[in-house]
Amino acid sequence: KQEVTQIPAALSVPEGENLVLNCSFTDSAIYNLQWFRQDPGKGLTSLLLIQSSQREQTSGRLNASLDKSSGRSTLYIAASQPGDSATYLCAFPDNYGQNFVFGPGTRLSVLP
Amino acid sequence: EAQVTQNPRYLITVTGKKLTVTCSQNMNHEYMSWYRQDPGLGLRQIYYSMNVEVTDKGDVPEGYKVSRKEKRNFPLILESPSPNQTSLYFCASSYVTGGNEQYFGPGTRLTVT
Numbered sequence: 001k002q003e004v005t006q007i008p009a010a011l012s013v014p015e016g017e018n019l020v021l022n023c024s025f026t027d028s029a030i031y032n033l034q035w036f037r038q039d040p041g042k043g044l045t046s047l048l049l050i051q052s053s054q055r056e057q058t059s060g061r062l063n064a065s066l067d068k069s070s071g072r073s074t075l076y077i078a079a080s081q082p083g084d085s086a087t088y089l090c091a092f093p094d095n096y097g098q099n100f101v102f103g104p105g106t107r108l109s110v111l112p
Numbered sequence: 113e114a115q116v117t118q119n120p121r122y123l124i125t126v127t128g129k130k131l132t133v134t135c136s137q138n139m140n141h142e143y144m145s146w147y148r149q150d151p152g153l154g155l156r157q158i159y160y161s162m163n164v165e166v167t168d169k170g171d172v173p174e175g176y177k178v179s180r181k182e183k184r185n186f187p188l189i190l191e192s193p194s195p196n197q198t199s200l201y202f203c204a205s206s207y208v209t210g211g212n213e214q215y216f217g218p219g220t221r222l223t224v225t
Contacts, residue, residue, distance in 0.1 A: 034213060043202060044216040089155070091214075098162065099170060100145060100204075100214065102155040 002027050002094050004103040012109040017080050021106045023073040023090030033073050033092040035064050038105070044089065048075070080110045114139045116217035118203050124223045125193055133188045133220050135203030143206045144186040145170070145214070146178065148199040155202070161186055193224040 003026045013019055023033070032051045036044040048057045048064040050073070056065040063076040073090055090103040116137045125131055137144065145160040147170075157170030161180040175197055177189040186205075190197060201220045206212040 032212075036216075041200075041219075041221075043218045044204075046213055046215065049213045091155075098160060098168065100147075100157055100160070102147075104154045 002092075002101050004090065004101055006088075006090060006103040006106050008106060009104070010107040010109075012111065013080055014111050015080060015082060017110075018076070018078050019080055019108075021075040021077070021088050021108070023075070023103050025071045025073075025092070025101075025103075027094075028068045028071050030068065030092045030094075033064075033066050033090060035062075035073075035075050036089045036091060038087045038089060040087075047088075077108075080108075082110050082112050084108060084110050114215070116203055116205055116215050118201075118217040118220050120220060121218065122221050124225065126225055127194055128192050131190050131193060131222075133190075133201060133203075133222070135186045135188065135217060136184050137186075137203075137205040137215070138184065139205060139207070139215065140183065141205035141215075142183070142208055143212070144180065145204045146176070146186070146188050147202045147204065148172065148197075149202065149219075150199050158188070158201075193222075195224050198222060198224050 005024045007022045034049045035047040038044050050057045050066040061078040066073045087105040087107045089105045094101045119134045142163045146158040147155045149155045156172045158176050159178040161167045203217040204214045206214045
């Protein structure tokens with residue numbers, strides 16, 4: 001069974017900094033990996049989906065990379081803003097694409 | 113607008129009183145899933161459905177039932193709720209299997225006293 005970790009668990013940075021969030025998993029046989037954002041008490045918003053054949057995806061100030069061989073994905077946020085404050089979760093399908101496994105999340109605070 | 117809807121959004125109930133949380137999607141997705149989110153435990157999958165009349169257990173199915181009679185609907189049923197089922201519940205759907213991008217509902221906050 002997959003084990004997923006996200007480092008750091010929490011992060012506080014001043015506005016304008018570039019930052020990297022990490023997601024690690026134990027079994028490299030994944031179909032894809034998805035990054036989500038969750039605001040407190042709210043639902044999940046999909047940010048980026050990286051297919052297993054891709055190495056990275058970009059959307060605006062966000063860039064996500066996937067290295068299956070090392071069991072890692074990173075989410076890069078450029079020029080962070082207070083509105084980026086949220087919990088960021090990585091997730092991917094396990095069990096031949098049927099189950100969906102989530103990391104524990106990184107809680108990000110961007111200070112004005 | 114493409115979306116996943118859940119009802120109710122908030123529910124307070126008592127132990128043992130059967131309840132149903134509805135989930136509906138308008139994207140013609142085949143795959144649907146239920147999760148619960150608890151502090152310190154993160155998001156865990158309860159049940160999922162690959163298509164109509166096809167459902168299977170996730171990581172934490174005990175105390176829950178689901179049905180998939182129509183493609184768009186995937187209700188979560190708690191036959192006899194207990195306080196340890198107090199949680200934030202999310203429904204999600206994707207085009208085919210869980211391997212595609214998942215879309216989440218807004219969540220249902222359930223409190224069982």
